[in-house]
Amino acid sequence: xxxxxxxxxxxxTDTRERxxxxxxxxxxxxGYTATSLREIAERLxxxxxxxxxxxxxxEEILTAILRGYLDGVTTLVEAAEGPDELIRGFAAHQxxxxxxxxxxxxxxxxxxxxxxxxxxxxQTMRSLVDTLAPAGADPAQRLRVRIALSTFQIxxxxxxxxDDDDEASLREAALGLSLELLRGADPGTREGTTTEA
Amino acid sequence: xxxxxxxxxxxxTDTRERxxxxxxxxxxxxGYTATSLREIAERLxxxxxxxxxxxxxxEEILTAILRGYLDGVTTLVEAAEGPDELIRGFAAHQxxxxxxxxxxxxxxxxxxxxxxxxxxxxQTMRSLVDTLAPAGADPAQRLRVRIALSTFQIxxxxxxxxDDDDEASLREAALGLSLELLRGADPGTREGTTTEA
DNA sequence: GTCTATATTCTGATAGAC
DNA sequence: GTCTATCAGAATATAGAC
Numbered sequence: 256x257x258x259x260x261x262x263x264x265x266x267x268t269d270t271r272e273r274x275x276x277x278x279x280x281x282x283x284x285x286g287y288t289a290t291s292l293r294e295i296a297e298r299l300x301x302x303x304x305x306x307x308x309x310x311x312x313x314e315e316i317l318t319a320i321l322r323g324y325l326d327g328v329t330t331l332v333e334a335a336e337g338p339d340e341l342i343r344g345f346a347a348h349q350x351x352x353x354x355x356x357x358x359x360x361x362x363x364x365x366x367x368x369x370x371x372x373x374x375x376x377x378q379t380m381r382s383l384v385d386t387l388a389p390a391g392a393d394p395a396q397r398l399r400v401r402i403a404l405s406t407f408q409i410x411x412x413x414x415x416x417x418d419d420d421d422e423a424s425l426r427e428a429a430l431g432l433s434l435e436l437l438r439g440a441d442p443g444t445r446e447g448t449t450t451e452a
Numbered sequence: 453x454x455x456x457x458x459x460x461x462x463x464x465t466d467t468r469e470r471x472x473x474x475x476x477x478x479x480x481x482x483g484y485t486a487t488s489l490r491e492i493a494e495r496l497x498x499x500x501x502x503x504x505x506x507x508x509x510x511e512e513i514l515t516a517i518l519r520g521y522l523d524g525v526t527t528l529v530e531a532a533e534g535p536d537e538l539i540r541g542f543a544a545h546q547x548x549x550x551x552x553x554x555x556x557x558x559x560x561x562x563x564x565x566x567x568x569x570x571x572x573x574x575q576t577m578r579s580l581v582d583t584l585a586p587a588g589a590d591p592a593q594r595l596r597v598r599i600a601l602s603t604f605q606i607x608x609x610x611x612x613x614x615d616d617d618d619e620a621s622l623r624e625a626a627l628g629l630s631l632e633l634l635r636g637a638d639p640g641t642r643e644g645t646t647t648e649a
Numbered sequence: 650g651t652c653t654a655t656a657t658t659c660t661g662a663t664a665g666a667c
Numbered sequence: 668g669t670c671t672a673t674c675a676g677a678a679t680a681t682a683g684a685c
Contacts, residue, residue, distance in 0.1 A: 268668065286562040288485040291660065303661080305669050313661065362562045365483040365555075377613065394617045395625035402599065402606050402629060409599050416574065420591045428592035432599060435636075436629075465650065488678065502651050504680070 271309040273299055278316045283355035287317060287363040318372045320359065324352050325372065328379050338387050338437055342403065345383070346430050349407040357411045380404075388440060396440045403436040468506040470496055475513045480552035484514060484560040515569045517556065521549050522569065525576050535584050535634055539600065542580070543627050546604040554608045577601075585637060593637045600633035 277298045281290040292313060296303045310316045327348055335341035349357060360367065360376070367373045388400045410429035414422040474495045478487040489510060493500045507513045524545055532538035546554060557564065557573070564570045584597045607626035611619040 270668075284562065286483070286485055286560075288483055289563065292662090293660080301668090302670065304663085304671080307662065308668060311662095358562070362559060363483075365481065365559045366486065394614075394622060395628075398607055398610060398622060398625050399629060401610055402603060405602060405606055406599060409602055410595055413595060413598055417591075425591060425595060428595050431592075432596060432633075439632075467650075489680090490677080498650090499652060500679085501653080501681085505650060508680095510679070 270299060270301060270305065274306060274309060274316065275319055279320050279355050279359060282317065282320070282363060283358040287359075287366045314370055317363075317367070318370060320356075321367070321372050321376070324356055324360075325375060325379055327352070328383065332379070332382050332386055335386055339434065341383075341386060342433055342437055343430070345404065346407055346426070346433065349411070350426060354411045354415060357408050358415075361408060361412075387437060392440065399436055399440045403433040403440075406430075406433040406436070467496060467498060467502065471503060471506060471513065472516055476517050476552050476556060479514065479517070479560060480555040484556075484563045511567055514560075514564070515567060517553075518564070518569050518573070521553055521557075522572060522576055524549075525580065529576070529579050529583055532583055536631065538580075538583060539630055539634055540627065542601065543604055543623070543630065546608070547623060551608045551612060554605050555612075558605060558609075584634060589637065596633055596637045600630040600637075603627075603630040603633070 274295060278290070278295050281295060281298070292303045292306055295316075296306050299306075306316075310319070328345070331341060331344045331348060335344065364373075367376065383404065384397055384400050387403070388397050392400075406429045407426070410425045411422075414420055414425050471492060475487070475492050478492060478495070489500045489503055492513075493503050496503075503513075507516070525542070528538060528541045528545060532541065561570075564573065580601065581594055581597050584600070585594050589597075603626045604623070607622045608619075611617055611622050
């Protein structure tokens, strides 16, 4: 963004984008710390020094990956008009970003949590729970919502481990379970869009 | 075990046990790869070389931690007389081993999965699901069981992130949700101990 | 059982040429 | 934008004295 000149530069390469893609896969499958810049660079067919032209630190690569995903979630939360619509939007979002992103966030949260974007992720997830949980929900109800959200991640990981299971049907089952859990979070009224408390 | 002489050796130290405890905490909080042997040794007040007397590799420390936990789960599965009893036993087991073990397995699964004990963990978890799910359960029902099992882990992590929530009540809520999910896995008969299919 | 000392390899990161 | 060359530090692991 800050390095684009506006017009199409003939010398422009796609190394940065490719680096983000490759890093996502390697970070997800091997872990952030266990993946070296040398490894990423080799996959891209460039040197480590070339990577340092695009990113100032290794952490910046990780942050770049998470940025797009997180902004998507924020947009979802802000645009949501009701719990059911939001959970469906979240399901689609998780699907769109794929198993590697899910793995990346879960398996490397230890490293992510200390980064600036880690605080953003916590905040976004909390607003997601806030939006999905009834106003004034107790911790048990909020836990229910958190489990409803984790459903898609568990399904994605299950599809990876149990390779004989059909991923698409697992996703569908996850959505059903998620909605079921969500409805249980508020045994009373859950028809209108209770945006106001 | 293999190095004990039977009688109480006055020169015997508890470095190995202490190393396992310290490593569990550091691996859980910082990640397996991000934690160095130097760090573990410093915490113990010994040198790296002393650690290598007790463990041949870094992976062996990780394996030693997971061994006790995993054997406990196996024992639970073999002794189980019914789904409800098993899930309660699993809940108690998770509680007993604490948040650090839960974090360790989840946050470092990328590294664990390639170890020999990683295969054991997968197998044990599968037998756990097998025992909890009705015979002939479809993937969707098995997913439900997996989510029921994840409940305790999500509760533990939630207690860590949301430090104003009461951990004990979260655990209680998790057990209730887990049982609720489990009952939904088989809408039909779930009274007798259907050990035979 | 624990130590000092060391071997070897890799890490993230920088300088400067092209 | 990418390269070669290099840095300082840290990693796992081993050898051998005590």
